[in-house]
Amino acid sequence: MAPTRDEQHWMYRNMVTSRKFEETIAGIYFEGKTPVFSMADGPIPGEMHLSDGQEPVAVGVCAHLNPEDVVTATHRPHHQAIAKGVDLDKMAAEIFGKATGLSGGRGGHMHLFDADVNFACSGIIAQGMGPAVGAALSRKMQKKPGVGVAFVGEGAVNQGGWHEAMNLAATWKLPFVCVIEDNDWGISVSKGDSTAISNNADRAAAYGIPGVRVKDNDPYAIYEAAGEAIARARAGEGPSLIEVETYRLAGHFMGDAEGYRPEGEKDALFEKDPIPKMRAKMLADGIASEAELEAIEAESAARVEAAIKFARDSADPAPEDALTSVFA
Amino acid sequence: MAPTRDEQHWMYRNMVTSRKFEETIAGIYFEGKTPVFSMADGPIPGEMHLSDGQEPVAVGVCAHLNPEDVVTATHRPHHQAIAKGVDLDKMAAEIFGKATGLSGGRGGHMHLFDADVNFACSGIIAQGMGPAVGAALSRKMQKKPGVGVAFVGEGAVNQGGWHEAMNLAATWKLPFVCVIEDNDWGISVSKGDSTAISNNADRAAAYGIPGVRVKDNDPYAIYEAAGEAIARARAGEGPSLIEVETYRLAGHFMGDAEGYRPEGEKDALFEKDPIPKMRAKMLADGIASEAELEAIEAESAARVEAAIKFARDSADPAPEDALTSVFA
Amino acid sequence: MNVPNERKLTIARAMAEAVQQEMQIDPSVFVMGEDIGALGGVYGNTRGLLEEFGSERIRDTPISETAFIGAAVGAAQDGMRPVVELMFVDFFGVCFDAIYNLMAKNIYFSGGNVKVPMVLMTSTGGGYSDGGQHSQCLYGTFAHLPGMKVVCPSNAYDAKGLMTAAMRDDSPVVYMYHKSLQGMGWLATEPGATVHTPEESYTLEIGKAKVAREGSDVTIVSVGLGVHHALKAAEQLEADGVNAEVIDLVSLVPLDRDTIRASVAKTGRLIVVDEDYMSYGVSGEVIASVTEHDISVLKAAPKRVAYPDVPIPYARVMEQFCLPNPDKIVAAFKDMKAA
Amino acid sequence: MNVPNERKLTIARAMAEAVQQEMQIDPSVFVMGEDIGALGGVYGNTRGLLEEFGSERIRDTPISETAFIGAAVGAAQDGMRPVVELMFVDFFGVCFDAIYNLMAKNIYFSGGNVKVPMVLMTSTGGGYSDGGQHSQCLYGTFAHLPGMKVVCPSNAYDAKGLMTAAMRDDSPVVYMYHKSLQGMGWLATEPGATVHTPEESYTLEIGKAKVAREGSDVTIVSVGLGVHHALKAAEQLEADGVNAEVIDLVSLVPLDRDTIRASVAKTGRLIVVDEDYMSYGVSGEVIASVTEHDISVLKAAPKRVAYPDVPIPYARVMEQFCLPNPDKIVAAFKDMKAA
């Protein structure tokens, strides 16, 4: 199953938007944090986990999803949020801690919640699993359409909650898909040093469900694997597991010196940057013209710029609003 | 690898001792709890989880262990404690809540600790896993002999802590063995209703280690599987997983009406009682004479009787000693 | 109390009835947990529900508390109203992230864009020699962390009304029920917990304490089983001519500080009774809530009768030595007078 | 304070030095945790150790807190002295059973037949917009549950001595270090935390509070970063002629109630400063510990400056609104005088 022309345009557009968004955020992040890097300062304080390089996973999966489908993401959620259709203005404003943000500044970049498109996050490793499985249960019980998709990192697969949720989804045959973004690192610890086997898709055997590993960050292969898994889920045939080999082009978070990376690793990764690769392929396959791609890129840049402007122009929340929205 | 004549005698002796011990405990447990069953009353208050029927697992595994090896058990620990060589007097006294008990009455039947033979328990499902893995790590780091063995129920395999510990042991190639007692029930929930696959030994694939399922509660087959796993561990080849099909002849705990069991299940189980089966086999194989078996049975009964007498005759702890031994 | 057409229920039965009635009118309510189906809950609070509602809505789970509580959060955010059971509160350590970082915080993190209408019910308490991992109360542990309401009924009337209120609340409610009040035959039940309980559905406002007994000489504040200890102590004190007021907190979050303060303002004396560990818990909070407000009303230093800061021992004599009881409350009052 | 041959260390460096020195003399000490190897700990407290001791003894783990903390318990019972790191205290919810039901209780359950000599070190605190799952203190949560000692240094001198004492203790010690005291370049560090720290190994007795500043008009009790807020408030108050005494608890378990009570007996006034959530936590416990002992010494109702009972918001203005600071302490004192 290959993505249609329109889907490829959509995928490319979202990859570019995500990359552009993060490049812009990265630039702004350092405002107020020089000459000495200080996490607390500047218009965007706190930890910042970028997803540069991992965009293919988000778009390859979300190409199959509707707003009604439920996605849970992690501490590294921007690419997924964008591909799931989270309101970019409100998302940017949230990252700036503004009153117009998705949650009025209460959440921040690790806690993006957009009920309109059923998107949520947790900053605790693997803890998006339960809620996505629960959404799948809810749909099954209500006989309503919709699948639950949890994105996790390869490091999360060694967390107990991951295992429990996989077993629950499989036992109850829920419309659920777990997508593992294997960027080979959990902060500074490599997959090889933390995981007993090299292919987490093999762990599907522990739950009697299909498991697929997608190589080399390929958006087309991701699209295909996700398409099958999501179709299976929609057809009531139960959950699936997908692991994607992807690349973290940046540090774990901004400010990470990455001293733990073997020499040359980063350079090799940059050569595999998925965005120019997809661009070249679309051109080569005649799926898009140079002009179309440039238009997509310009539109994406404009979209991001507008969102950032919205965020910058928005007011800070009232400090005392910290005390509201604790209960519904 | 078959058990030697001596080992078979040892196995039979420990099975009989465990059964006799639990039958005696079961009788005493109802003292003071009639006509209305009241858990708080009598010489043995609190929950009581018996292991009748599961003795083959304990003896088949512990036949390969020395006092220096480390075993962690669960809320259902008597058969394992006995097979591991826990002091029976002190264990009985602990169950009676006496000052002479293993921990002076602080622990009770779910918290049997005997440092002399490296035996410990936890009443929280799957939480014996970490400590057994940690003991294995300790031996590896200290270059001292000894393996860590964790016994868990089949219900525990769906607990996150189980998964984490398996991965840790496999990643670090520790001298560790996990033995699953599959009695098909976690209280009232059957394995089929809680576990996505029927054979938990298949979950070994998630950790790249050997996994074996032993059928029909067979002490000889358990002995063989455990022997291989423990030899592997001792040889520095890493952990293994064993699941044993076993039978819980009693309720989950004493007082359990077992209304959830399908009709006839219990009767069928009693016909498969492993103790008469092993007895018959030893006789048929010429491994033991009727007189030898009777002697073992009489000695076991006497041993149990002495332990119970020791427990009954011991003094209660001083109430205020509840406040001691919080810190080392 | 004698009521015409008295209809005494145990707390277990009252809880099950509240859930049953709500499930009849609200299809989004369902129950998940270990042994809540065929077994009807280890503490009887889902008995009969499987027969009426079937195994889709009365859903036995694997022993996977993180997964099913996390799933309840996801289902709650998706329009369902799950009632989940953590069989013993002591087990919170295997799944607390799903409780305090997801269930309790997702409303806030979303700025109110998602609701998390779920009930987490869990059993508390010891006194029957179940050892240190099956006898704790942990009231303070749950009440300390923001984002969840925490209730704890002392009798069947409150139990039913609180459960119905909890299921209708759009925020997460932790519903802590004490095993010794539950009315299971095999666990001695405090008779005072089994009271008249109307058949029809009703709610109790979450966050309101109750004056369980009026008095003028000392205020005894407690929750759950402790309320019954307090009432018994009050009777003993009455024989000595002392008139004790007993406050049943009913809800730990929100905490009804006004009711506590008003009572102490009247009596001038405060004893807090708590089966949870003494330090950094309920007893300290209640005392601080009174004293930070106004120390001038106090005629004597407040006292606590709480569980000492030790793990819960198995042996009966040791456990009973540690537990609060009416005699200890009376003794605390006498100390207070003597001081 | 000016010391000859002053040797100022950050807390991070002091912690690492303590571990390094102990590992040099005791082969049973080792370190386990996430990113404690090549990265040297997210908060720098294991920096340099991998190079000296290698990856067997400085052991990066999978993201499996339940497994590796549980494993530390097993290793500790087997003769090792593990130092394990829970990267952020906020993550306790995924592994608390291993902490409070195993680590904290196995000595008791065994009647003292096993020892559990391990240190669980974990970072606390907010103030840098890390959001509601990465900014908590949870002091009260840990201190409430029996069986573990809980310490929290406010400066490098104490940090080193406490760490060495913790590693030599045969009981489990939870070592909570505040991120804003740590001395990482990328997190603003309170300068008062970086103090003279002797090179040679030494221990600090666990369970003793310190008088961080002597005074006669009011006692301000705090722990960790709060001690520095208190010291700053004391300076502001001094300008108004008010002489504040500051108590640094250093250890939450055991809690040195005598030192607190002696100070309040002298000053007659008590303010507790706590970055943990207000209710059912440290602030209530300290107030109750004083008032249950003797209310006659109090000239005014005690006050608390604590984190409100809400999840921690991301936006800077909101977070700062919630956090304790010197101005709030001064205001609390003024309220107290006005009342």
Ligand SMILES: Cc1ncc(C[n+]2csc(CCOP(=O)(O)OP(=O)(O)O)c2C)c(N)n1
């Ligand atoms: C339970 C828990 N443990 C540790 C952390 C700290 N932490 C944040 S991100 C991270 C690495 C996650 O690795 P992975 O799952 O592979 O995701 P990636 O960062 O590579 O996207 C860790 C350990 C956490 N947030 N939650």
Ligand SMILES: Cc1ncc(C[n+]2csc(CCOP(=O)(O)OP(=O)(O)O)c2C)c(N)n1
């Ligand atoms: C984390 C946790 N959840 C639930 C329980 C309650 N519980 C005690 S025993 C048990 C069933 C265990 O089943 P299994 O692991 O198969 O062991 P078995 O009882 O069959 O020996 C349960 C759910 C517990 N002790 N710990």
Ligand SMILES: [Mg+2]
């Ligand atoms: Mg990763």
Ligand SMILES: [Mg+2]
């Ligand atoms: Mg079982």
